[in-house]
Amino acid sequence: MSTFDRSFGRALEDFEVGDIYKHWPGKTITEADDHLFCMITMNHHPLHTNAWFAEQDSVQGRNVVVGNLVYSLVLGMSVPDVSGAAIANLEIETLQHKHPTFHGDTIYAETRVLEVAESKSKNDRGIVTVETKGFNQHGQEVCYFRRRVMVWKREFLPARRRPYGDDVWS
Numbered sequence: 001m002s003t004f005d006r007s008f009g010r011a012l013e014d015f016e017v018g019d020i021y022k023h024w025p026g027k028t029i030t031e032a033d034d035h036l037f038c039m040i041t042m043n044h045h046p047l048h049t050n051a052w053f054a055e056q057d058s059v060q061g062r063n064v065v066v067g068n069l070v071y072s073l074v075l076g077m078s079v080p081d082v083s084g085a086a087i088a089n090l091e092i093e094t095l096q097h098k099h100p101t102f103h104g105d106t107i108y109a110e111t112r113v114l115e116v117a118e119s120k121s122k123n124d125r126g127i128v129t130v131e132t133k134g135f136n137q138h139g140q141e142v143c144y145f146r147r148r149v150m151v152w153k154r155e156f157l158p159a160r161r162r163p164y165g166d167d168v169w170s
Contacts, residue, residue, distance in 0.1 A: 002021040009084025011154035012116065021081040026108040026137075027073055029065050034103060039070040054090045065101040069144045074134035079111040082130055085157060086149045090127065093146040099136070106137040107110035114146070 038048050046053035047064050054063045083089060099106065115129040127148055134143035152158070 005160060006080075008080050010085060011083070011085065011130065011157050012118070013154050015113050015116045015128045015151075016115050017116060021111045023077040023081055023109040023111065026106045027070065027077070028106040029050050029073070029088065029101060029103065031063070031103040032064070034065045034069060037072075038066055039067065041066075043068070048070050048143065058101055060102075063103055064095075064126045065103065065105070066145075067097045067101075070097065070101045070134060071095060071145065073107055074109045074132055074147070077107075077134075078111045078130075081133075082111055083149045083151075085149050087125060090150055091149040093129075093148070096144045097142065098144060099138060099140045099142045101142050104106050105142075106139075107134050107142065109134045112117070118153075119150075123153075125150055125152055127151075136161070 035049055038044065043066055045066075047058050047060075048066045049063070051063055055061055056063070064164065109132060111130050111132040113128065113130055113134050116126065117128075118126045128151055129146065131146045133141050136142050
C-alpha cells in the first residue's frame with residue numbers, strides 16, 4: 001500500500017530559473033462570478049454589472065469581467081505550483097491587463113521562474129521571482145504579472161500536519 005500527499009507549493013531548491021509551470025485546470029468565468037466579485041469588492045461600475053450600459057455606452061459593447069477577478073483567478077491558479085508552501089508574497093512588481101475578459105471566457109495560466117536567491121538575512125529561506133500569464137480560450141494573453149515570493153528551504157519546510165493521527169485506515 002502507498003500513501004500519497006499532493007504537492008502544494010515548493011521549497012527554494014525546487015525552483016529552477018527558466019522552469020515553466022502550466023497550471024491546471026482552467027476556469028470559465030460566469031456572469032455570477034463577476035457580479036459576486038464586484039459586489040464583494042464594492043466595485044459597482046456598470047461596465048461589469050449592467051448589460052444595457054455595456055451594450056450601449058462601452059467600447060467593448062458588452063460586459064467586461066472586472067480585472068481584479070481575472071488577476072485573482074490567475075494568481076490562485078498558480079498557488080499549488082508556486083506559493084502553496086510560501087512564507088509570504090512580498091511584492092507584485094507589475095500587473096497588466098492585456099485584453100478584456102468577457103463572461104463565458106475560460107482562463108488558463110502559466111508561470112515562469114525568473115530568479116531564485118537565498119535570503120541574505122536568514123538562512124532558512126529565499127526569494128523566488130516569477131512571472132505569470134493568464135490566457136483565454138482563444139490563446140490571447142489577458143493578464144500578466146510579476147511577483148516575488150518568500151519560500152522555505154527544504155530542510156526548514158514545515159511538516160503538513162493534520163489534527164488526527166495516521167491510523168485512520170487501520
